[in-house]
Amino acid sequence: MATLNSSVACSSSNQRGIVKAAINIPRRVTNISLPGLRTGGLVEEMELHRSAEKQLSPVKISTIKRNEDNGPDPVVTAKLYAILEAVADRVEMHKNIGDQRANWNSLLLISINSLTLAAATMAGIAAISGRAPAVAMKLSSTSLYVAATGILSIMNKIQPSQLAEEQRNAVRLFKQLQNQIQTIISIGNPTVVDVKEMMEKVLTLDKAYPLPLMGAMLEKFPEKVEPAVWWPEQRRKQSKGNTGYNGWNGKLEEEMREIVKVIRIKDKEDYLRLGTKALNLNKVLAVAGPVLTGLAAVGSALVGTPSHGSWAVVLGVVGGALASVVNTLEHGWQVGMVFEMYRSNAGFFKLMEESIESNLREEERERRENGEVFEMKVGLQLGRSLSQLRDLAAAAAVKGEDNEEFASKLF
Structure with a gap:
């Protein structure tokens, strides 16, 4: 009996333990999970x-x-691509118009010389013909001379060969600008300053080499020859955050000062002098051509009159022949194109001069273009190696204005 009671007590105690465990487990879950x-x-x-x-x-x-x-701003990159597309379009526009104006020069020269020689021939025939044929020949010769004078005056005013050279220069400079924009995009991280600078360069080039003739054409016979300018004003560069060595030192600064002196005294002045000679020659030829055809027109109209005799014949025939020679010299040799080429070359050296001086004027060297890269650029633009560039600066420092060597070896 005692054994039975003890077993019952054990089982009841075990059951109480099991019940207690079953009750405690949910209480723990409730205390930990739900309030948390x-x-x-x-x-x-x-x-x-x-x-x-x-x-x-x-x-x-x-x-x-x-x-x-700190990657590139997509809006800035999109703006640069828009400028790049506009520049590529301008390259094609200037190329097509340049080809057109070169054709103008050839076609107008051939047409004017044909009119002039035909008029001179008719004036000579009128002098030896009978009365009725002479009148027809005289009228035809005079009409051709008048037409040649009018067309030649317009041709001398617009100078098609010079216009074609302007467009060729514009094509080259716009392609150069196109490469600059592509380089900025390729290097990465372009800024708003780059966009503004490229916009200014495009608009300045548009002004320097206009496409239309009426109202925007460059002066073909200026009072004084000035270098062509196709770049915006040189502004102070922003700091690139580099406070260390920027490639500049006292020796490089002195070298650049001497090179600027050579460029200013020798190269730029030489092309301005040659441009002045070409301009003066072009002025004389531009006036002489219409004058000779005009006098030939008067002479052909007076052929056969007793009061003037042989002088009218000489003026009508010889004047036309001389006019053809003058026109060939002016437009066949493209004197206007030569003048524009000299003016553009002087502008190239002026740009180099301003670029070097703008870097030298900047006292904070970290704001300058990297000195080593800049020296290499100057050498390439002048067609010299770095050693030749330094030799030129050393010779200029010793000889001064007596130095006979030009800075550029390209042209």
Whole structure:
């Protein structure tokens, strides 16, 4: 009996232990899990919501990465590409118009010389013909001379060969600008300053080499020869954040000062002198051609009159022949094109002069273009190696204005 009671007590105690364990387990789950979810639920839900948005929005993630990596601004890059497209279009426009104006020069020269020689021939025939044929020949000769005088006056005013040279220069400079923009995009991280600078260069080139003739054409017979200018004003460069060595030192600065002196005294002045000679020659020829055809027209109209005799015949025939020679010299040899070439070359040296001086004027060397790169650019533009460039600067420092060597070996 005692044994039975003890076993019952054990089983009841075990059952009580099992029941207690079953009751304690839910109580622990309730105490740990449920209150924890309610106290931190709002913050955790917000964090989960944000992380879900980042995972579902790749655009926002890429934007954040660009800003963190300090990458290129897509708007700035788009603007540079827009400028690049406009520059490429201008290259084609100037090329096509340049070819057209070169054809003008050839066709107008052939046409005017044909009119002039035909008029001279008719004036000679009228002098030896009978009365009735002479009148017809005289009228035809005079009409051709008048037409040749009018067309030649217009041709001498616009100078087609000079216009063609202007467009060739514009094509070269716009291609150069196109390469500069492509380099900026390739290097990466362009800025708003780059966009503004490229815009100014495009507009300055448009002004320097205009496409239309009426109202915008460059002066073909200026009072004084000035170098062509196709670049905006040199401004102070922004600091690139490099406070260390920028390639500049006292020796390089002195070298650049001597090279500027040579460019100013020798190269630029020489091309301005040659440009003045070409301009003066072109002025004489431009006036002589219409004058000779005009006198020949008067002479042909007076052929056969007793009061003037043989002088009218000489003026009508010889005047036309001389006019053809003058026209061939002016437009066949393209004197206007030669003048524009000299003016453009002088502008090239003026640009080099301003570029070097703008760097030397900047006292903060970190704002300058890198000295080693700049020295290499100057050498390439002058057709010299770095050693030849330094030898030129050394010779100029010793001889001064007595130095006979030009800076450029290209032209």
